[in-house]
Amino acid sequence: MSFETPFSQTTREAPSAPMSEMFIAPTLLPVCCVCGLIRDDTRISPGRDRWVTQRKYYETHGVNPSELAPTHTYCPDCFTKVQDTVREYFRQIGTSP
Numbered sequence: 001m002s003f004e005t006p007f008s009q010t011t012r013e014a015p016s017a018p019m020s021e022m023f024i025a026p027t028l029l030p031v032c033c034v035c036g037l038i039r040d041d042t043r044i045s046p047g048r049d050r051w052v053t054q055r056k057y058y059e060t061h062g063v064n065p066s067e068l069a070p071t072h073t074y075c076p077d078c079f080t081k082v083q084d085t086v087r088e089y090f091r092q093i094g095t096s097p
Contacts (some may be wrong), residue, residue: 029068034078038065051075 030039037051040060054065074082 027069028071029065030073031065031070032075032078033072034082035075037075039073039075 031037032051036054038054038057040050040052040057052060057065
C-alpha cells in the first residue's frame with residue numbers, strides 16, 4: 001500500500017453540469033459521527049445547506065458516498081448536543097472540563 005492511496009481523488013462528471021465542468025470527489029468524506037450527515041464543502045453559496053444526506057450528496061455529485069472513505073466529525077447541531085452532554089457530566093461529578 002502506498003502513502004498516496006488514501007489521499008488520491010476521484011474525478012467524475014457532475015450530473016447536471018455542462019461537459020466542461022467536472023466534480024472532483026474527495027477520497028475522505030467528512031461525515032457526522034452522530035447523525036450521519038455529510039459536509040458538502042462544494043456548496044459554499046449562501047442559503048445552501050452545507051450538511052446533506054447521503055442521497056442528496058449522490059444526487060448532487062453523482063458519487064456514491066459509500067465509495068469514499070469517511071472521516072468522522074460533528075455537524076453543528078450534534079456538536080452542540082455533545083458539548084451540552086459533556087458539560088452536564090462534569091457538572092454532575094463536580095469538576096469543570
